[in-house]
Amino acid sequence: MAMLVDQLDSALDPLADLRGRFIERSLQRVAMLRVALAGDRPSVATIAPLAHQLAGSAGTFGYAALGRAAATLEDVARAAGSTGAPLDVALIRPHLLALEWQLARADPTRPDPPTGEAAAALSG
Amino acid sequence: MVRTCGIDPTSLAGAIADPAGNNRLLTRVLIAEDDPDIMALIALALGRFGGMEVTCCADGRAALEGVTRVSPELVLLDVMMPELDGLETLARLRADPRTAAIPVVFLTARVQPQDRELYLARGALGVIAKPFDPLTLAQQLRWLHGDAGRPAR
Numbered sequence: 328m329a330m331l332v333d334q335l336d337s338a339l340d341p342l343a344d345l346r347g348r349f350i351e352r353s354l355q356r357v358a359m360l361r362v363a364l365a366g367d368r369p370s371v372a373t374i375a376p377l378a379h380q381l382a383g384s385a386g387t388f389g390y391a392a393l394g395r396a397a398a399t400l401e402d403v404a405r406a407a408g409s410t411g412a413p414l415d416v417a418l419i420r421p422h423l424l425a426l427e428w429q430l431a432r433a434d435p436t437r438p439d440p441p442t443g444e445a446a447a448a449l450s451g
Numbered sequence: 452m453v454r455t456c457g458i459d460p461t462s463l464a465g466a467i468a469d470p471a472g473n474n475r476l477l478t479r480v481l482i483a484e485d486d487p488d489i490m491a492l493i494a495l496a497l498g499r500f501g502g503m504e505v506t507c508c509a510d511g512r513a514a515l516e517g518v519t520r521v522s523p524e525l526v527l528l529d530v531m532m533p534e535l536d537g538l539e540t541l542a543r544l545r546a547d548p549r550t551a552a553i554p555v556v557f558l559t560a561r562v563q564p565q566d567r568e569l570y571l572a573r574g575a576l577g578v579i580a581k582p583f584d585p586l587t588l589a590q591q592l593r594w595l596h597g598d599a600g601r602p603a604r
Contacts, residue, residue: 341495341499342492342495342585345488345491345492345495348488348491352487352488376531379531379560380485380486383489383559383560383582384488384581384582386582387489387492387581387582387583387585388488388492388582391582394582
């Protein structure tokens with residue numbers, strides 16, 4: 328029954344299916360960002376394009392806050408990487424957390440995101 | 452990779468309406484976009500909502516190949532793409548007499564005034580900002596295409 332409802336939703340709202348795929352791909356991109364940041368020498372060449380893709384697509388799918396968080400991460404990474412030195416993980420990590428927070432809010436299949444002080448700290 | 456996406460516009464005769472009421476109805480568009488989700492959304496916006504025949508390319512190199520194959524009436528380019536970015540793709544289109552006159556519109560998140568000036572100076576017909584509204588994307592393209600004689604914006 329649930330599957331039938333999902334199919335009906337998709338037929339009535341062709342954007343719903345695309346939104347679902349966007350969320351799945353965004354989760355993959357954030358996982359890649361997390362791996363990149365955990366590496367020995369995180370680089371702007373890895374982080375900025377991933378953040379840029381998220382920034383460019385999130386708003387179009389109706390997730391403006393997610394798009395802004397991704398754009399901020401991209402800007403911070405590019406500014407920090409403009410010297411050519413390895414990125415300062417401590418500088419980038421809060422913006423990745425903010426991005427994860429916004430993605431958790433956008434993803435209907437995930438548990439409720441944090442609330443209260445934790446939410447305030449993450450949402451910037 | 453070049454592929455035809457969207458749906459047959461002839462099956463949507465009732466849905467093909469040019470809001471500007473001009474006669475030069477844009478129906479054949481080629482898009483180059485490396486983000487598969489945005490690509491699918493553009494195909495939906497122009498194909499199903501806009502009644503256009505859409506050819507999808509994953510980067511600028513594929514777009515150059517696709518343009519000679521399908522002769523689009525307009526090319527919609529992302530700016531930041533692997534292989535060949537939007538600006539270089541535009542330059543190569545302009546350099547080839549067979550494709551030099553095809554109108555090109557950029558769809559990009561980089562829309563600061565200096566960015567826009569650069570795109571237009573290189574010969575783009577117009578610039579549409581990301582995020583964009585899928586429900587009005589076809590109208591925006593038709594507006595730009597239908598009155599190409601006006602100053603580009």
